[in-house]
Amino acid sequence: MYLGRSLSKHFMAALLAGTALTVAAPASAQVEIQWWHAMTGANNDVVNRLAAEFNASQSEYKVVASYKGSYPDTMNAGIAAFRAGNAPHIMQVFEVGTATMMAARGAIKPVADLMKEAGERFDPNSYLPAVAGYYSTAKGEMLSFPFNSSSTVMWYNKDAFRKAGLNPDAPPKTWPEVFEAAKKLKAAATPNCGFSTAWVTWVNIEQFSVWHNIPIGTKSNGIDGFDTEFKINSPTHVKHFANLAELVKDKTYVYGGRTNTGEGTFTSGECPILLTSSGFYGNVKANAKFDWANAPMPYYPDVAGAPQNSTLGGASLWVMGGKPANEYKGVAKFFAFLSDTDRQAKLHTESGYLPITKAAYEKVKSSGFYNANPYLETPLKELTNKPPTEHSKGLRFGNLVQIRDIWSEEIEAALQGTKTAQQAMDAAVSRGNAMLRQFERTVTR
């Protein structure tokens, strides 16, 4: 090792020694489990309540939940802490970071191993397949614990539909129908916008591919190996972006940006149709001053087998490696506590997170909850629409945070008109592949 590393390690050790003295003393009675998360607002309350309930349910372990900023911030904080030898036990990582975490075999503890070693009951088959598949290896070994999950749905403004002479109870099912409806809406109800999408790559590349059962990349979208290559310049992808680039000219389509900052255009009534996360529910419920609903994502009817099933957004809990066995026992107990059917059902109905186990879904379904709250079931219907195929069980690409930015750049170039859809998607593939090769190289040594 070089001088810089060992020097900074000494610095860190000295710093940590100072804090450890003050922190470690009272923990002798209880084993502390550090849980770093990225939840804000109402979801932050849910996290804190879960920790408090678990702590009250037993006296051996104490889960300490700490908010560490946005998803990327939390992940970076965890990575930095790991490099300094001070990682938390549990780290909440967004779905984009899944491949990076999975590749870091020395840094993480697979959840399946954790539960087995601690002797906790754990059946991967009890989870919804679309959920479990996303966080499992190609061999079906579950590596992280699904926590908050969502999927893409189409939100629409029923009042605007009425104003434009459209049937608010029969939302468009296919993309051509969406384009038609958007043109009518723009002409009659909402002059500045026909429809919009948030999370542009997640909605228009990742979910779009999965929903149409066409590959995002080879090797089952990267799940079967790091030597995967992107396939997002297929005729269907190119056609979709060519359509968007055409429609953006007269604002039938309005570009909503790379993240969810454009979601406000729906709740303000400016955009009558918006494709975004089902997790938008709480925001719509609180802020939309009109009659609204959601529906499954649209699809192109000429693509065979569409619609397939959707995939996840959201985050899972990763257990970091190198901790003593008694602490892992506490983590396992906490995960068992979280998987409990009643608790999952309650979490789902109260927070709007998707239930992650089949039993919890069935329980909520049979209780008749969805009759009164159909909008919470739309993403579940999408996720379970058909049994997942190799193109739809999930995706796993290293460097996906950067790749999404590259894709966004290329999509923006297509929408600006500086590139054709074909040129943009070809560049998205070649630039994305370069990132994949770099990732493959750093993780397979």
Next chain:
Amino acid sequence: MERRALFGGKLLPYSLLLPQFAIVVVFFYFPAAQAVWQSLLMQDAFGISTEFVWFENYSILASNPEYYKTMGTTAVFSALVAFLSLAIGLLLAVMADKQIKGATIYKTMLIWPYAVAPAVAGVLWLFMFQPSLGMLAKMLRGWGIDWNPLLNGNHAMILVVLAATWKQISYNFLFFLAGLAAIPKSVIEAAAIDGARPLRRFWTIVFPLLSPTAFFLLVVNIVYVFFDTFGIIDSVTGGGPAGNTTTMVYKVYADGKLGSDLGGSAAQSVVLMVIVIALTAIQFKFVERKVQY
């Protein structure tokens, strides 16, 4: 007449130098050396596997057309921000230097923006120009301008330039104001008596006497636009659309912090460091000659 402090031995002067030397080493040379070292490595996010790759990170950069694009973007962005913030700062300082009512309040108000963090400044401007909610965006739309920084690269560039300039004007204003206060009134009065009009007085007397301040500010502003503006870009455009506002320092941040590619990011920061050192050297060699101390 030589001014030289007398010390009995070598121990005392060197030990007096030591604290300063230690600060420079710990906070400047050590991190810079680490960046250089990191730029020769390829590493996964967790630092589990590390490979010494010599200059491969640099050759990857050199063969990346997007990287050259960020250089062009940086040149445009830096030139605009440095010029605008210096020019407006000077203009405001000259105005504030006059005998006017409420001058203190006026000056204080002008200094305030400097206390605003870059990311906050970015968010402020973002709100004003947000296409669907922003007040100024609505006004532009009322004038028939299709304001859309999310897709129009020029609009996005205007927005980050405005935010970055606004943030820096106060600083320049403050220094120009101090520089103006140091100019002897008698010189200006003499020129006035000789019949020089205000504009002529400014260009022949005030501006040359301000040149040390202006030169200092030029160096500081260049460093500011090259290094300190990524917070603004991150919060306003995230480098978009289509990379139209991705400057070099923003790419360092995005690749290193968001993308966990420390080697590539370090290589970029070394390149950036070399460019800024070169720019500063050029300024000292050529521009400083014209400065009248």
